[in-house]
Amino acid sequence: MALEVMARADSPIPLDVAFRVEPGELIALVGHSGSGKTTLLRSIAGLWRPETARVAVNGTTWLDTAARVDLPPHRRRVGIVFQNYALFPHMTAAQNVMAAMDTADYAEAERVLDLVNLHGLAHRKPAHLSGGQQQRVAVARALARKPHALLLDEPFSAVDRATREKLYDEIVALRAHLAMPVVLVTHDMNEAQFLADRMVVIEKGHVVQEDTTARVMADAHALRAMGIREVAAMLPAVIAEHGDDGLTRLDAPTGPLYLPWIDAVPGTGLRVRIMAHEVILSRAFPDGLSAQNIIAGTVTRIVPGAGPGVMIHVDVGGHEILARITRRAAEQMALQPGMTVHAILKSMSIARDHVVRAPDAASTAE
Amino acid sequence: MDWTALWLSMRLAGWTVAVLLPVAVLMGRFLAYRSFGGKGLVEALVMLPLVLPPTVFGFYLLVAFGRNSPVGGLWQNLFGHQLVFSFEGLVVASVIFNLPFAIQPAQRGFEAIPAEVREAASCCGMSPLASLWKVELPLAWPGLMTAMVLTFAHTLGEFGIVLMVGGSIPGETRTIAIAIYDRVQAFDGQAAAIMSAVLVAISLFTIALTYWLSARMGRRLS
Numbered sequence: 001m002a003l004e005v006m007a008r009a010d011s012p013i014p015l016d017v018a019f020r021v022e023p024g025e026l027i028a029l030v031g032h033s034g035s036g037k038t039t040l041l042r043s044i045a046g047l048w049r050p051e052t053a054r055v056a057v058n059g060t061t062w063l064d065t066a067a068r069v070d071l072p073p074h075r076r077r078v079g080i081v082f083q084n085y086a087l088f089p090h091m092t093a094a095q096n097v098m099a100a101m102d103t104a105d106y107a108e109a110e111r112v113l114d115l116v117n118l119h120g121l122a123h124r125k126p127a128h129l130s131g132g133q134q135q136r137v138a139v140a141r142a143l144a145r146k147p148h149a150l151l152l153d154e155p156f157s158a159v160d161r162a163t164r165e166k167l168y169d170e171i172v173a174l175r176a177h178l179a180m181p182v183v184l185v186t187h188d189m190n191e192a193q194f195l196a197d198r199m200v201v202i203e204k205g206h207v208v209q210e211d212t213t214a215r216v217m218a219d220a221h222a223l224r225a226m227g228i229r230e231v232a233a234m235l236p237a238v239i240a241e242h243g244d245d246g247l248t249r250l251d252a253p254t255g256p257l258y259l260p261w262i263d264a265v266p267g268t269g270l271r272v273r274i275m276a277h278e279v280i281l282s283r284a285f286p287d288g289l290s291a292q293n294i295i296a297g298t299v300t301r302i303v304p305g306a307g308p309g310v311m312i313h314v315d316v317g318g319h320e321i322l323a324r325i326t327r328r329a330a331e332q333m334a335l336q337p338g339m340t341v342h343a344i345l346k347s348m349s350i351a352r353d354h355v356v357r358a359p360d361a362a363s364t365a366e
Numbered sequence: 367m368d369w370t371a372l373w374l375s376m377r378l379a380g381w382t383v384a385v386l387l388p389v390a391v392l393m394g395r396f397l398a399y400r401s402f403g404g405k406g407l408v409e410a411l412v413m414l415p416l417v418l419p420p421t422v423f424g425f426y427l428l429v430a431f432g433r434n435s436p437v438g439g440l441w442q443n444l445f446g447h448q449l450v451f452s453f454e455g456l457v458v459a460s461v462i463f464n465l466p467f468a469i470q471p472a473q474r475g476f477e478a479i480p481a482e483v484r485e486a487a488s489c490c491g492m493s494p495l496a497s498l499w500k501v502e503l504p505l506a507w508p509g510l511m512t513a514m515v516l517t518f519a520h521t522l523g524e525f526g527i528v529l530m531v532g533g534s535i536p537g538e539t540r541t542i543a544i545a546i547y548d549r550v551q552a553f554d555g556q557a558a559a560i561m562s563a564v565l566v567a568i569s570l571f572t573i574a575l576t577y578w579l580s581a582r583m584g585r586r587l588s
Binding site: 100 | 491496497
């Protein structure tokens, strides 16, 4: 049930994009507002028609301007979560969910609401739900449609940071239940890196880069439009123990990692996003440093940037850490591939929302 | 107290509301969602009865519905009596005259529905008709309610246009407002006073009912 999308338009914004999403795969369309990513999502749903476009799911053509095929939105099996959720205000949570079903089934609505952790709130109207709960109803409603493609339009932008982190974990857990292609539109690179399998970077209606999330996030050129400070590596880790001093020790392929207190039991699997510009490199093992994380690794690649910076790829136990340092520093250190370096990372430099539960941990925590 | 006149006024108001409800839904929805060239002109035309003196409006309707007009002639051939100075003629005049009172609030009601909510309805698999029934009508209901009550109350109180198009035929075109006028002309102050008081009471009740209903509706929606 792969989703194939091709769209070209001159107005209201120039657009020339094509991509494909496999069943069960989550692809993130990232770009600034006005880049055309939401317009693209709307074309998939049938809410907007580009001048030239083709949208097909599992061989069923929803839109083909050349063949004059254009199914209206209600004839496309599409689930969509709008930025402001667009819940039906006069209906309860359960009625909202049932509104998307082919035949209304209250028990099934409750089951779907349970799936998004809204147990016992089926009778509430949207006005009596928090932002995070409304978002969950919107997700439940989209799933109740039994969609052949699930579309998420900036679904986390209208909630506060703490709620957003919780919702990330839930979406990650929900992935196990999603067999259809999922398209996430976002301008938040943190969100994209945690949630997406692959990323399409869109700038002014054109694809700048399309690749796996890890590769896009390591590619300073691809991220130029989004801000080079977004370049980051992601490490898997498991909570080992909570220290008395408020630090949590993680076991990672890099060795132990000390981060500010993480609210989860030991043994919980995590993913930690490590920003390239936060990493300091040292050839010798540094001594007397305040930084708690000193990770030895091997330089694999040195990628010069357009400006004064270079990106150093460091292999640590089969995983990669990225360090963005100045070209001058790289020359002073005489860095070469194959060289052993120490990556230095302050515990405090890792923001709370840069730590998310790993998919398997999240699904077992349900 | 002229009960026949009061009953006639109620019937006229009832029919006007019945005819205008679907018109208000269709036109209000159309004007709320679509933008097209000449939309301003259409909206101005709808509002025209609001500013025209009823006599001017009545005069044009008399000409348009008269025996020698195409509409009046067709009516005469079909039903064997003329359209002007008949109850049916009054209904037609009243419907046209009440267009702004019905369409304007309905349009505001539909405009209040966020575009995303309508899009969500179609992405939920609802056909345009299902979306209208399950999502748009319940949400636009306060506007439609206002439209219907305004139309009803306004028809009860309409005088000039009824006199122009209907005259004052008892049981056919003599509404309560005309009857009051007749009583005053005949120096029957007591009858005029009673009927005026009844009309005030009915109008007040109708409008109070709307406020109560829309407040209740507002609570239901939030």
